[in-house]
Amino acid sequence: MKSFLFKIAIYLFGLLGILLGIISICSWLTDRYDFHNVHTQSNTLCLDINQSYDIVMMGISHARFFSIHNNHYKVEKILSKKFINLAQGGSKCGINEQLYYLQHFYRLGNKAEKVAYIISPHMFFSASLSLASNTFDYETFSLSFLGYYLLFPSENKPQRILSYLSSKLSRDWLQYRPVYPKDDLRRMEKLDTSVIKTGMNNFYDGKNTLDLKRFEANSLRMEETISFALAQGSEVYLIIPPALFGKWRGHDEVEKFALEMAKRDSVSYYNFSESVDLPEFYSDHHHLNTPGTVYFTQNYLLPIFK
Amino acid sequence: MLASYVFYAWWDWRFLGLILLSTVLDFGVGILIEKAKNSARRKLLLSLSLTVNLGLLGFLKYYNFFIDNFVEAFQLLGHKMEGSSLQVILPVGISFYTFQTLSYSLDVYHRKIRACQDFIAFSAFVCFFPQLVAGPIERASHLLPQFESKRSFHVLEAQDGMRQILWGLFKKIVIADNCAIFANQLFNHSDEYQGFALFAGALFFTFQIYGDFSGYSDIAIGTARLFRFDLKQNFAYPYFSRNMAEFWRRWHISLSSWFRDYVYIPLGGSRGSRTIQLRNILIIFLLSGFWHGANWTFIFWGALHALFFLPLLLLGQNRVYLQIVAQGKMLPSLHELGSMLITFLLAVLTWIFFRADTLVHAWSYLTSMIVGLAAKQGYVQTLNLFYWEVGYELPLLILFMLLLEWWGREGMHALEHLKSGYSTAFRWLIYFGIGFVIFSNGNFQETEFIYFDF
Numbered sequence: 001m002k003s004f005l006f007k008i009a010i011y012l013f014g015l016l017g018i019l020l021g022i023i024s025i026c027s028w029l030t031d032r033y034d035f036h037n038v039h040t041q042s043n044t045l046c047l048d049i050n051q052s053y054d055i056v057m058m059g060i061s062h063a064r065f066f067s068i069h070n071n072h073y074k075v076e077k078i079l080s081k082k083f084i085n086l087a088q089g090g091s092k093c094g095i096n097e098q099l100y101y102l103q104h105f106y107r108l109g110n111k112a113e114k115v116a117y118i119i120s121p122h123m124f125f126s127a128s129l130s131l132a133s134n135t136f137d138y139e140t141f142s143l144s145f146l147g148y149y150l151l152f153p154s155e156n157k158p159q160r161i162l163s164y165l166s167s168k169l170s171r172d173w174l175q176y177r178p179v180y181p182k183d184d185l186r187r188m189e190k191l192d193t194s195v196i197k198t199g200m201n202n203f204y205d206g207k208n209t210l211d212l213k214r215f216e217a218n219s220l221r222m223e224e225t226i227s228f229a230l231a232q233g234s235e236v237y238l239i240i241p242p243a244l245f246g247k248w249r250g251h252d253e254v255e256k257f258a259l260e261m262a263k264r265d266s267v268s269y270y271n272f273s274e275s276v277d278l279p280e281f282y283s284d285h286h287h288l289n290t291p292g293t294v295y296f297t298q299n300y301l302l303p304i305f306k
Numbered sequence: 307m308l309a310s311y312v313f314y315a316w317w318d319w320r321f322l323g324l325i326l327l328s329t330v331l332d333f334g335v336g337i338l339i340e341k342a343k344n345s346a347r348r349k350l351l352l353s354l355s356l357t358v359n360l361g362l363l364g365f366l367k368y369y370n371f372f373i374d375n376f377v378e379a380f381q382l383l384g385h386k387m388e389g390s391s392l393q394v395i396l397p398v399g400i401s402f403y404t405f406q407t408l409s410y411s412l413d414v415y416h417r418k419i420r421a422c423q424d425f426i427a428f429s430a431f432v433c434f435f436p437q438l439v440a441g442p443i444e445r446a447s448h449l450l451p452q453f454e455s456k457r458s459f460h461v462l463e464a465q466d467g468m469r470q471i472l473w474g475l476f477k478k479i480v481i482a483d484n485c486a487i488f489a490n491q492l493f494n495h496s497d498e499y500q501g502f503a504l505f506a507g508a509l510f511f512t513f514q515i516y517g518d519f520s521g522y523s524d525i526a527i528g529t530a531r532l533f534r535f536d537l538k539q540n541f542a543y544p545y546f547s548r549n550m551a552e553f554w555r556r557w558h559i560s561l562s563s564w565f566r567d568y569v570y571i572p573l574g575g576s577r578g579s580r581t582i583q584l585r586n587i588l589i590i591f592l593l594s595g596f597w598h599g600a601n602w603t604f605i606f607w608g609a610l611h612a613l614f615f616l617p618l619l620l621l622g623q624n625r626v627y628l629q630i631v632a633q634g635k636m637l638p639s640l641h642e643l644g645s646m647l648i649t650f651l652l653a654v655l656t657w658i659f660f661r662a663d664t665l666v667h668a669w670s671y672l673t674s675m676i677v678g679l680a681a682k683q684g685y686v687q688t689l690n691l692f693y694w695e696v697g698y699e700l701p702l703l704i705l706f707m708l709l710l711e712w713w714g715r716e717g718m719h720a721l722e723h724l725k726s727g728y729s730t731a732f733r734w735l736i737y738f739g740i741g742f743v744i745f746s747n748g749n750f751q752e753t754e755f756i757y758f759d760f
Binding site for chain 1: 459461464465468697734737738741742745746748750751
């Protein structure tokens, strides 16, 4: 029995060693390229150690849009601030894993004066964002990133870790290179209510009701994120982004929560949901295109980040 | 026994009652049958066991099917009728453990075995966790004595069990779960594809169901071997069969042998006139199809297999291939290769009916596939599918599985022959290689075993 168990242990540890070795090599093969926020949605490919930033941006695609499509440099120039974007688009990261990214950011010895959390209301209600297993598929492999995540409370953690590790062996990762994008000049002609009507449910897990239980859990995680950022000496800005249709479903609940948070020192709340109503500033009903991003940054972000 | 109950309760504790009912009933019936003095009483007791077990299975699995079909049949005749379908949850593994306990009652009745006097051993036999939810369906004569006797850890058995588990995991996580993605895509959107693309979908399902079910069997048998329990071989390389009769000796062996022993032989088997023989074959194939689920597609699948089997029976070819193909040789002869290919293609054809949602769906799938073979569009779709979505890894992994199974086809599982005759370095290379492939190419999204549904 002992020799059998010994052999099993040798096999499992040996396999783990081989896997981690190969994963590390594959991770490095892509990591050796010089990535910046403007090239990728990956955070670990861009994050350095002991850096100081004026602003850390967090959220989902509505926050990530300040970096992709060549927008990052434009936003930095308008604000005259150095900023880093930790937000994740592509419906793969919820509030919980955003907190992990922020912890990772500070763990690397980085500092930020302000944390700008773009709070798209549906991220509070969506189960698919919280449960997405591909969250870390484009993150580099490191034992510390993995190790701390093992201790981090999260839903669907085993699947996410498996996906994180196995993705390093995929062709997608090995062929991943910095992409030099062009401005996003797609533009909407007009608001199409029928598209919104059919499309809106997708953001709420196919339901036309609000998942209040999930909202409650996500609110707690958001509160933790705010407390964590404050503890690191950062100011926190909660910002509801603009959408062509104005308010998202669940806006009132999120606003109530944000107003409550804004009672704390160094926490501010801004509702810009109805601030940009010109279709030509959008590439779809809720994503700003490059001119829209420039317009919004100049007119709404600049005054608060001055 | 307790571990098995916990295992089952993990899925849904409410259905533990059903297993307990079957266990208590058949344990009691077994003892009473053995004690009964006259045959009328024995028959009565057996009928009780059959009625309750098959009644539960029939109600939970087939109630809606019969109600819906009766209503449809009456409506076709012009009568207005309404039936009420029930939202019945099918308890996982019910078809497996019901057949297992039934075999016990039947064997005691036929005096093939003595009634078990040890309730814990009997309960463990009914709910033994490795094979509880998807087989292999064990016989009391084989498994029960193993619970009644003392066992000790056996290192070689355990090592081979681990090999079998490793191979089962490979077939399930790498082959079946990856093939499922494309089989689902092609079957669920079959109206968008044609010709060779649909054939590729049928092929994906062919490997999915084999990887899924034989993978589960390997994991179950291997796990049991860690505790030194010997479960029956359930799959013996069925896709290397040279005709359909051989296929059925190699596919889901525990079910086909169950039907053979408890239905086919009592009906007269191969004795009697040709008509009786044909009737018996038709009955067990239809029953086998119906066992898989309450849908006409399964029944048609069984009928199609009967159609392919019957000519072999009539020509006296049904028992010509009792040994594995090319035994003791490296490669098959051209004739053997051709026979294997034809049998495989027939199996692929039948799987279309098994996988389709309805008979209409199966028929439209089949016609689009065959008619579309002449159209260029189907080939373009196939190229696009493989170039953009499938890639080269999955076909290579399927080939790897087939090669390894061919290499190990004379053993109980594909890796069995690794236990001797190869250097330690080579063996460990294979183990690490398979482990690595499971990790790197496995689909770790939650996908249930197909046979949990049966």
